Amino acid sequence: MSMFCNQCQETAKGVSCTVKGVCGKDDITSNLQDLLIYTLKGISVIALKAREKGIALTETDCFVMDSLFATITNVNFDKNFFTAQIKKALALRNGLKKAAESAGVVFENPHDSVNWFAETAEDFEKKAAAVGLLSIANEDIRSLRQLIILGVKGMAAYAKHAYVLDHQDEKIFWFMQKALAATTDDALTVDDLVALVMECGKYGVDVMALLDKANTNAYGNPEITTVELGVRNNPGILISGHDLKDLEELLIQTQNTGVDVYTHGEMLPAHYYPAFKKYPNFAGNYGNAWYKQDKEFEAFNGPILMTTNCLIPPKESYKDRVYTTGVVAYEGLRHIMDAEKGKAKDFSPIIQQAQKCPPPVELEKGRIVGGFAHNTISALADKVIEAVKSGAIKKFVVMAGCDGRMKSREYYREFAQGLPKDTVILTAGCAKYQYNKLDLGDIGGIPRVLDAGQCNDSYSLAVTALALKDAFNLQDINELPIVYNIAWYEQKAVTVLLALLYLGVKNIRLGPTLPGFLSPNVAKVIIDTFGLAGISTAERDLAAMIGGN
Secondary structure, eight states: OOOOBOOSTTOGGGTOBSSSOTTSOOHHHHHHHHHHHHHHHHHHHHHHHHHHTTOOOHHHHHHHHHHHHHTSTTTBOOHHHHHHHHHHHHHHHHHHHHHHHHTTOOOOSOOHHHHOOOOSHHHHHHHHHHHSGGGOOOHHHHHHHHHHHHHHHHHHHHHHHHHTTTOOOHHHHHHHHHHHHHTTOTTOOHHHHHHHHHHHHHHHHHHHHHHHHHHHHHHOOOOOEEEEOSOOSSOEEEEESSOHHHHHHHHHHTTTTTOEEEEOGGGGGGGGSGGGGGOTTEEEEOSOSGGGHHHHHHHHOSOEEEOSSOOOOOOTTTGGGEEEETTOBOTTSEEEOOOOTTSOOOOHHHHHHHHTSOOOOOOOOOEEEEOOOHHHHHHTHHHHHHHHHHTSOOEEEEOOBOOOSOGGGHHHHHHHHHSOTTEEEEEOSGGGGGTTTSOOOEETTEESEEEOOSGGGHHHHHHHHHHHHHHTTOSOGGGSSEEEEEEOOSHHHHHHHHHHHHTTOOOOEEESSOOTTSOHHHHHHHHHHHOOBOOOOHHHHHHHHTTTO
16 A cells, blocks of 8 residues: 545545555655645644734745645646645744744644654655554544545635635634644544534635635626537637636736637636626637546647646646646646736746647537526525425425546436426536536526536525525525535535535435545444435435425
């Protein structure tokens, strides 16, 4: 066993990747990621004490946030990045520790993560082998600590997207560090860690609300929008990932260059924001979910910009056209560096390459409709409520989350196709690519697939549910005619799941498989407390969730 990683849904055999990640991550990179997380724990132990003394933590907060984000599945595959990041982490940790001690903080019997030190990549690899998940002997403690860390990783991604739009919340930074530090405390019991898991859900709600505010303040409230799926005759740049700020800067810099900009994967919902509609070269959406990029990036012909997670190891045939930015990295790919505060990134290398490329190969024609975030649903509230009262809409089905490689994910397409015509799907995230191009019709002018946006926009679905609860004068969100059939893949989906559990949502079906990082005992606690269940077949689950409607 050269590594141990179980953080994503596609982990080998549903248990863990032990030789090489299914995602393509090698064992050295995986172990260095473990060591970086371990060092962040030490930084967090110190930061909590430093914060009490009023020591400024701006650099620390950003470093912890960025480092957590870099370890999310399909973000960063570059072992050299992680070696350098660990060196930075040790320097930052030691400087912060010195400042805290100068302010009167005494660290008595600190955890090893506070003091360990090495300088070479070889020593890092040796240390990494001793601090991975399997170093925690108790399976249930290990499972709960991992659940907390993965929830915080997703939180960091959402916090970063808000941060680049000048929105931040000191309490979210504090909680991320509190949670990391707590995973070093052997005195915490299973019950203590379960309570921390629920607190993670609370801050998951808060960080998604923060990002919603950041996005809508910057780009307006999403509005019902028809998005083109075809291509134009100009050269193009394909932008994938999640970062709207990168898209904005790219659209500004491509004006009058003869280059169109297309979205891919989770960038589809960018078309729903009014601020982006003023750019005539903002063309349409190209392709599908992240895992199909090996074929779709090749067909696109032009350069591709990866702004966040969702990168898979590129094929040689198009590797010279893929650029990374932010915390995304892959050895051999060109990287667009962050700019100084207040300045834009320089995308001119991508634009110049695009101008020399042929237009994209057309994959499909047609249109899809989206933009049903909570503000849009609120505007339709009277129409929706009347449809429910009249019986035209019998049930809402939340089918948010992630898409993925496994053939078993076709279950979600079959489930959507099998839903009665008096049901409406509420969706967010790339899971929608299993069914958002199906002709499922509408109910009195209300489309049967209401796309709220990216995975972080699952917050919109929660706001919509809470608004409907109030509109129908119900006491409990679970009294609504809403059922949940959610697909997960990576750590942001873990944050969303914990947020829903914190809000009191019960009887969620989660698939295609339950997380491999949940021990049998921890899984049982969640199942017994919240009614969480796995999926079976579309036919059986339709009968169980929808019944005779």
